[in-house]
Amino acid sequence: MFIEMSSPDASWHIVKDVEPGATGDQWRWTKQNPSLKILAVTTQNLKLSVDFSLWDVAFRQTGPVELTFLVNGKTLDKIRYTTPGQKHFEKPIPPEWLTTDVESIVSISIDKLYTAPEDGVKFGFILSRIGFVR
Amino acid sequence: MRAVLAILFGASFTVVTAWSIGAILLRKLSLALYRVEERLFAFMLGSACLSAIIFALAALKLVRRGVLLALGILVIGYAFYSGAHRPKGHEFPALPRRWKWVFAAAFSFFTVLYFINALAPEVSPDGMAYHLGEVAKYARAHGFVRITTNLYGNLSQGIELLFLHAFLFGKHSAAALVHYSFLLCLAFLMLAYGRRIGHPGVGVAGAVFLYASPVVGIDGTIAYNDVAVAAIAFALFYLLQIWDQERGANLLVPIGILTGFAFATKYTAFVAVPYALGFIAWKQWRARQAVFRPVLATAALALVFIAPWLLKNWIWVDNPFSPFANRLFPNPYVHVSFEEDYRRMEQTYGLTSRWQIPWQVTVKGDILAGFFGPLFLLTPLALLALRQRAGRQLWLAALIFGLPFYANVGARFLIPAAPFVSLALALTFANVESLLLVLALAHAISCWPRVETRYCGSTAWRLYEIPYKAALRIEAEQAFISRRSVQYNETQLIERLVPSGERVFSFGQMTDAYSRHEILVSFQAAFNQVVTDILWTPIFNSFQPTRLLTFRFSPRQLRAVRVVQTERARDVQWGVSELRVLDGANEVPRLPGWRLRAHPNPWDVQMAFDNSPVTRWRSWQLAEPGMFIQVDFGQAQELDAVVVECSDEGYQTKIKLEGLDPQGKWASILNQPVETSRPTRVNLRRAASEELKARGIHYILVEKNDFRSEDFQVYAGLWGMKCIGEWNSAGWLYHIE
Missing domain, CATH: 3.40.50 (Rossmann fold)
Known part of the structure; x- marks a missing residue:
């Protein structure tokens, strides 16, 4: 199951820390710990796949950031990004972490937040799509 | 307007046909009754007979408008021709003037409220779902249809068959009006009873107490059957009281008919049988007269009205008392677990304490679905009526017809006892007439919808408007129902x-x-x-076959194996998703010659041998020692393991393995399987x-x-x-x- 932020159903999958977007938006800003519920069609040979961006303006303020990818509360990986721009993350998930009856909770936590100078609102990164792929 | 006329015709034609049958019967029996009693008992008895006639027609698939019209015209014509329509009895002494006014005032206001609600499109949950749901099916099929996927179709449906008569001419609202006619009849019967015992004020007050009660009002104006049960119970009580005074053998005929009709109307009214037979036996014994003959005659007549329902169920769903007594009559149509869960649920309705019941059934009405009005908080005072003979008789009937309330604490299950309590309460104040008068008026006022709003729960089940536009079909029927019911x-x-x-x-x-x-x-x-x-x-992991219980043993020849339950579970069923037999590393292929058995629920055993992870054989009752699932290979088969795939739900259960050797002897093979888990890997949706x-x-x-x-x-x-x-x-x- 793969969630496109442009999908009309995307909001249903959001658990927390993803900004509500308008219908048709290709991406959404996140806060510090964006979490989504995503159903695994199978538990075997699945990878977590995430397409996201680190905005260069934000990056100039925060500097390198560390993202932690979690599946059902278990840390799948922790990666330090030293450049801004579009990123792709993909990594196999141990089958025993997943179930097919209910959605798994996928979270990404970012260590440093960007603070918008105009209004002081804090943002994490820009999420485009996230889900499980074979 | 044509729709309204059809409704009124459907309901009145049913009522008049029933009344005519009853009038003819009463005339043949030559009973000494007061005029008003003759009219009221004629309707009650005729309803029982008409219901039985429709049962026969439904069994023969002859329930057609033409047949019912012919039958009705014939019966009504004969009643007029024979003069049965003219009562022969004496009139009661005139009602005291002030009681006449009290009755007229309370009765007329509530009759407007009730009649218009009954005439409005049917929107009651159970009426729309099954009371009339089954009726609509019968109407389409011109008679009974075998229903195995809706247990409500197996309940006795004596009143629903009268609904069917009305439905064919006037659809849903005609059926509701037929039920309302029982409420009218009941109120007048109570009034007549008061006059017969020499307390017309008690009759008036008792009738007002009951008639104005909100739960009686709503139930009696929809296609339910509780008020009809109350009317039958009260008519039976009334006739027994007359029989006790007169001992006329002919009175046992209407008594027997109404005893049977009570059961035919609702299972919970089976208490009418021990009540009537016990009453007759006791009175005969006390009078040192023959007991056996009158009791047998009454029982035989009652059986005529009871037996068809039992037989129908026995033939069609293997259980005469379906949907109950499923342990006694195991069948593939209703699970034991359903019956037990249903009983448990109906005994509580989500109450946190039984002490909530008095307040709920009198004032709040939001948890127990309805209330009788604050007046009934005085019910304990009605015990003072025990000083009088009539009071003792009323209380005896109240207790007996109130018994089903212990099995189902919904307020409407008290309706059959309510006429007796109402009269007992009125009897308590019989000697303080002005107080009784005030109580009757106060009750009527407190039960008017706009007044109730001030004290009852916001979701209490009650009538709260006079939907005259919908009743007259000025507002379209569909639009009205659509506003009231999501399910519609x-x-x-x-x-x-x-x-x-x-x-x-x-x-x-x-x-x-x-x-x-x-x-x-x-x-x-x-x-x-x-x-x-x-x-x-697919959506509850605990239902999935993630638990493997393996019995591995030295290779041997066996003709059959069975997995036996050895534990009595507190609150779980036993289930087997798949049972596999292994010879070495390979599963023994399942063959057409295999004979599968299970106890209980043998009908679903195939689901443990179908290789589907979403189906399973279940006991559908709490796991207990002696349950088993068995496979007979038809010949000796070499094997060394049996694997039982099941879900986590069965954590309280324990199983052992038994085998049938080639000599035909069962022996225990292993008492304990090895347990492993196997998570579900694929989506099962x-x-x-x-x-x-x-x-x-x-x-x-x-x-x-x-x-x-x-x-x-x-x-x-x-x-x-x-x-x-x-x-x-x-x-x-x-x-x-």
Whole structure:
């Protein structure tokens, strides 16, 4: 199951820390710990796949950031990004972490937040799509 | 206006036909009754007889408008021709003037309220679902149809058959008006009883106490049957009192008929049988007269009205008392677990303490679905009526007809006892007439809808408006029902979008009375519960076969093996998703010659041998020692392991393995399996949908409040379903592709 932020159903999958977007938006800003519920069609040979961006303006303020990818509360990986721009993350998930009856909770936590100078609102990164792929 | 005329004709034609039959019968019996009693008992007895006649016609598939018209004209004509329509008895002494006014005032206000509500389109939950749902099916089929997927179809339906008579001419509202006619009859019977015992004020006050009660008002103006049961119970009581005074053998005929009709109307009214027979036996014994003959005569007559319902169930669903007594009469149509869960639920209704009951059934009415009015808080004072003979008789009947309330604490289950309590309460104040008068008026005022609003619970079940526009069909029937019932709108989705002849599965109760489709409601039959189990397996991990119990032993020749339950579970059933027999590393292929058995629930044993992870054999009752699942190979088979795949749900159960050796001797092989777990690796949603299709179900309706309803919405693709209709974000209709 793969969630496109442009999908009309995307909001249903959001658990927390993803900004509500308008219908048709290709991406959404996140806060510090964006979490989504995503159903695994199978538990075997699945990878977590995430397409996201680190905005260069934000990056100039925060500097390198560390993202932690979690599946059902278990840390799948922790990666330090030293450049801004579009990123792709993909990594196999141990089958025993997943179930097919209910959605798994996928979270990404970012260590440093960007603070918008105009209004002081804090943002994490820009999420485009996230889900499980074979 | 034509619709209103049809409704009025349907209801009045049914009532007049019933009354005519009763009048003819009473004339033949030459009973010494007062005039008004003759009229009222004629309706009650005629209703019983007409219901029995329609039973016979329904069994012969002859329930057609022409047949009923001919029957009605014949009966009504004969009643007039023979003069049976003219009562022969004496008049009661005139009612005291002030009681006449009290009765007229209270009665007329509430009659307007009730009549208009009864005339309005039927919107009661159970009326739309099964009281009239089954009636609509019978009307289409011109008689009974074998119903195995809705246990309500197995209840006795004596009143529903009168509804059927009215329905054919005036549809749903005509049926509700027939029920209302029982409420009218009951009120007048109570009034007549008061006059007969020499306390007309008690009769008036008792009748007002009952007639104005909110739960009686709403129940009596919809297509339910509780008020009819109350009317039958009170008529039976009344006739027994007359018999006690006069001992006329002919009186046993209407007594026997009403005793049987009580059961034919509602199972819970079976208490009429021991009550009537016990009453007659006791009085005869006390008078040192023959006991056996009058009791036997009454019982035999009662049986004429009871037996057809028992036989119908026995023939069609293997259980004369279906949907109850399933342990005694095991059958594939209603699970024991359903019956036990149902009993448990009906005994509590979500009450936190039984001490809530008095306040609930008198004032609040929001948990126990209805209330009788604050006046009934004085019920303990009615015990003072025990000083009088009439009071003792009333209390005896109240206790007996109130017994079913212990099994179902819904307020309406007190309705059959309410006439007796009302009269006992009035009798208590018989000597303080002005107080009785004030109580009657105060009760009537306190039970008027606008006044009730000030004290009852906001969701209390009651009438709260006079929908005259809907009653007169100035407001379209569909629009009125649509405003009142979410389920009606969802049912209309089905009507619009599902092809004729297709069955639809629904987790919740729909409005079958307004549908031509067979709607399988998740809890209403064994088959439906199995379908629910299949649908829930993909979305509840605990239902999935993740637990493997392996019996491994030295290779041997066996003709049969059986897995036996050895534990008595507190609150779980036993289930087996798959039972596999191994020879070395290989599974022994299943052959057509294998004979499979299970106890209990032998009908589903195949589901433990179908290689489907979403189906399972279940005991459908709490696990207990002695339950087994068995496979007979038909010949000696070499094997060294048996694997039982089951879900986590069976954690309280324990099993052992037994084998039948080639010499035909059963012996224990292993008392304890080795347990391993195997997580589900694939999504089972589509597999579940395929199982539904295999069972002839291509459509399902999911409501917002159903468990995990959003799963169907979000993952329709994974289920292999397509949403083909939605109503107001409250219900979705899916087609299994």
